[in-house]
Amino acid sequence: MKEEAYFDEAKVLEEMKQDSIAAFNQLYSKYAPILYQRLLRLLKNPESVEEILQDVFLKIWNKREEIIPEKGFKTFIYRIADNMAIDLFRKIGRDKALQLELWAASISFYLHTEERVLDKEKVSIVQEAIQSLPPKRRDILMQCKFEEKSYKEVAEMMGISVSTVSNQLVSAMKDIREYIVKNYREDYLISLIFIAVLAF
Amino acid sequence: MASDKNDKTYTLLRAFINDQLERSQLEELFALIEEADEEQLHIAIRSILEEEHTLENLDFIQERVELLQEDILAKINPPRSFPSKRKLSPLRIAIGIAAMLTIVFTITYLWQFGNDHAGTDQDIASTIMPGGNKAIITVNGQDFELDADRGELMLGADSLFYGDGQLLTTTAAQQTVQVKTPLGGQYQLILSDGSQVWLNAGSKLTYNTGFGTDNRALRLEGEAYFDVVKNPDLPFTVEINGQQVEVLGTAFNISAYAEEPMVKTTLQRGSLAVANDDQKLILKPNQQAILDKDAKKIATRDVNAASIVAWKDGIFDFHGMDVEECMRVIARWYQLDIVYKEKVPSVLLGGKMSRGVRLSTFLEFLEANFGIHGEVTADRKLIITANSK
Numbered sequence: 303m304k305e306e307a308y309f310d311e312a313k314v315l316e317e318m319k320q321d322s323i324a325a326f327n328q329l330y331s332k333y334a335p336i337l338y339q340r341l342l343r344l345l346k347n348p349e350s351v352e353e354i355l356q357d358v359f360l361k362i363w364n365k366r367e368e369i370i371p372e373k374g375f376k377t378f379i380y381r382i383a384d385n386m387a388i389d390l391f392r393k394i395g396r397d398k399a400l401q402l403e404l405w406a407a408s409i410s411f412y413l414h415t416e417e418r419v420l421d422k423e424k425v426s427i428v429q430e431a432i433q434s435l436p437p438k439r440r441d442i443l444m445q446c447k448f449e450e451k452s453y454k455e456v457a458e459m460m461g462i463s464v465s466t467v468s469n470q471l472v473s474a475m476k477d478i479r480e481y482i483v484k485n486y487r488e489d490y491l492i493s494l495i496f497i498a499v500l501a502f
Numbered sequence: 503m504a505s506d507k508n509d510k511t512y513t514l515l516r517a518f519i520n521d522q523l524e525r526s527q528l529e530e531l532f533a534l535i536e537e538a539d540e541e542q543l544h545i546a547i548r549s550i551l552e553e554e555h556t557l558e559n560l561d562f563i564q565e566r567v568e569l570l571q572e573d574i575l576a577k578i579n580p581p582r583s584f585p586s587k588r589k590l591s592p593l594r595i596a597i598g599i600a601a602m603l604t605i606v607f608t609i610t611y612l613w614q615f616g617n618d619h620a621g622t623d624q625d626i627a628s629t630i631m632p633g634g635n636k637a638i639i640t641v642n643g644q645d646f647e648l649d650a651d652r653g654e655l656m657l658g659a660d661s662l663f664y665g666d667g668q669l670l671t672t673t674a675a676q677q678t679v680q681v682k683t684p685l686g687g688q689y690q691l692i693l694s695d696g697s698q699v700w701l702n703a704g705s706k707l708t709y710n711t712g713f714g715t716d717n718r719a720l721r722l723e724g725e726a727y728f729d730v731v732k733n734p735d736l737p738f739t740v741e742i743n744g745q746q747v748e749v750l751g752t753a754f755n756i757s758a759y760a761e762e763p764m765v766k767t768t769l770q771r772g773s774l775a776v777a778n779d780d781q782k783l784i785l786k787p788n789q790q791a792i793l794d795k796d797a798k799k800i801a802t803r804d805v806n807a808a809s810i811v812a813w814k815d816g817i818f819d820f821h822g823m824d825v826e827e828c829m830r831v832i833a834r835w836y837q838l839d840i841v842y843k844e845k846v847p848s849v850l851l852g853g854k855m856s857r858g859v860r861l862s863t864f865l866e867f868l869e870a871n872f873g874i875h876g877e878v879t880a881d882r883k884l885i886i887t888a889n890s891k
Binding site: 309323324326327328330331332334335338339340342343344346348352355356359360363384385388391392395396401404405408409450451452453454455464465467468469471472 | 518519520521523525528529531532535536543544547548551555557558559560561562563564565566567569570571573574575577578696729731732751753786787788803804805806821852
C-alpha cells in the first residue's frame with residue numbers, strides 16, 4: 303500500500319505558490335511533527351526546536367515562489383531544518399554554560415522515555431529537580447508523564463485548557479533543566495559520578 | 503586521514519543523540535566537533551538522525567506542533583479579502599467571502615432570532631431549523647427517547663444516566679445497548695471506561711453490557727468522534743461494515759454512512775490500526791484511512807483532522823468536500839432529500855459555518871460562494887441547480 307497515494311505534493315506546492323494557506327497547512331501537518339521529533343533528538347529542548355521550526359516554516363512560506371517541486375520538497379525542507387539545528391548545536395558546543403544546559407536538557411528528557419533502563423544517578427538528579435517544582439506544575443507533570451493520563455484528561459480534571467497543560471510541561475522541563483544546571487555544576491558532578499562509581 | 507577522530511566523533515554523537523552520553527564525555531564531543539570538517543559533521547549527524555529509533559512523546563509533539571502552527575499562521579499574516587498585488591485564486595476568494603458571510607449571516611440570524619419575527623419570511627427554507635440533541639436508546643428491545651436538554655448520557659456498567667446524575671434505566675448482563683440518532687440529531691455519550699463519543703446525525707452505536715470490563719468493543723454505522731481513555735490491557739475496537747479499527751488511547755473520527763462510497767477513519771492524536779480482511783494499516787495523527795467499499799481496499803492520505811472533527815463542536819467545515827458530499831452532510835442535518843436538476847460542477851468547497859443556522863442561511867452561503875442554487879419544496883426536497891444567473 304502506498305501511503306501517500308492521496309497526497310499530491312506537487313499539486314499542494316503549486317497551490318501554496320498561489321498563496322493558499324490551506325496548502326501551507328497541509329505541508330505543515332505533514333512535515334512539522336516528523337521534523338519536531340528529529341530536531342528534538344539533537345537539541346533536546348522543545349523551545350529551541352520550536353524556534354527553529356518556526357523559522358523553517360516561515361522561510362518556506364516567504365520563499366514559496368522559489369520552490370521547485372521537481373527538486374524534492376522533502377530533501378529541501380529537511381536540509382533547511384538540519385542546517386539551522388546543526389548551526390545552533392555547534393554554537394552551544396562553544397559555550398560551557400550552554401553545554402551544561404544541553405546536558406541537563408538531555409537528562410530531563412528521561413522523563414518522557416518509557417521503557418528505558420535508567421541510570422540511577424541521573425534518575426535521582428531528575429527526581430530532586432521534580433521535587434523543586436511549584437506544586438501545580440509538578441502535579442501536571444506527574445499526571446501526564448507518570449500516570450499516563452492524556453493531556454485532555456488532565457486539562458479537564460484541573461479545569462484548565464489543553465494548551466495550558468502543554469505549556470506547563472514545557473515550563474516544568476525548563477525548571478528542571480535550570481535546577482540541574484544550578485545544582486550540578488561540572489566539578490561537583492564529576493565527584494558525584496566518581497562516588498557513584500565507587501559505590502558499585 | 504583523521505578517520506580515528508571521525509569514528510570517535512561519530513560514536514559520541516550517536517550516544518548523545520540517543521541520550522546515552524555521560525556528562526564527562528560532553529566536553530570531548532564538542533572539542534571534536536569544533537575540529538571536525540563542517541560537511542563531514544553534517545553527514546554524520548544526518549545519518550544518525552536517519553537511523554531507526556523508537557518514536558517517543560508523540561502526544562506531546564502533536565500538541566506542541568498545533569500550538570506552534572497558530573503562532574506561525576499569525577506571523578504569516580494571511581492575505582484576507584483585501585487583494586494584495588498577488589494573484590487571488592478563486593478558492594481563496596471563496597474562502598474569504600465564506601468567512602465574511604458566515605459572520606454576516608450569524609449576525610443576521612441572531613438579530614432575527616432576537617427580534618423574534620421569523621414568521622415574516624414566507625420562504626420554506628427559512629422555516630427549516632437545524633438539527634439538535636436527539637437520540638433514542640434501545641436496551642433489550644425497550645426504547646427510551648433521550649432528553650434534548652441534558653446533552654450527554656453516561657453509559658455505565660449497570661445503568662444509564664444523564665450527565666447530571668438523573669437515572670434513565672438499569673441494564674443487566676448480556677444485554678445489547680443501541681444508541682441511535684435520527685437525521686437532524688446528534689448526541690454526546692460517555693462510556694463506562696470514561697471514553698467519550700459524539701454521535702453525528704443518522705448514526706447508530708451498538709455494544710453489549712460488559713463493555714469496559716470484558717472488552718471495549720463497539721459497532722458503528724454512520725459517523726462518530728471518539729476520544730478514548732488509554733487502557734493497554736483492554737484494546738478499544740470499533741467494528742464497521744467491512745473494517746475494524748483498534749486503538750489503545752487516542753482521539754479519532756469515523757465516517758461510515760451507508761450512502762457514502764468510502765469509510766473514512768481520521769486520527770487526531772495517538773495511534774490507531776485499521777484493518778479489513780486483507781490489509782492492516784497504522785495511522786499517524788492527521789492521517790485518514792479511506793476504505794473503498796466496492797474495491798475493498800484501504801488507502802491513507804494526509805488531512806487536517808481538526809477540520810474533519812469540527813462537526814462535534816457545532817461547525818460545518820466544508821474544506822476539501824465536493825458539492826455532492828457537502829449536500830449529503832446537509833441532508834442528514836436538515837432532514838432533506840437532495841435532487842439535482844442539473845449536473846453540479848465538481849469543485850472543492852471551502853469555508854466554515856455554524857451547524858446552528860436555519861437552512862435558508864446555508865442556501866444563501868452556497869449561492870453567494872459557489873453559484874449553486876437550492877430551493878426547498880414543502881415535502882423537504884432540496885432542488886439544486888448549478889447557477890441561478
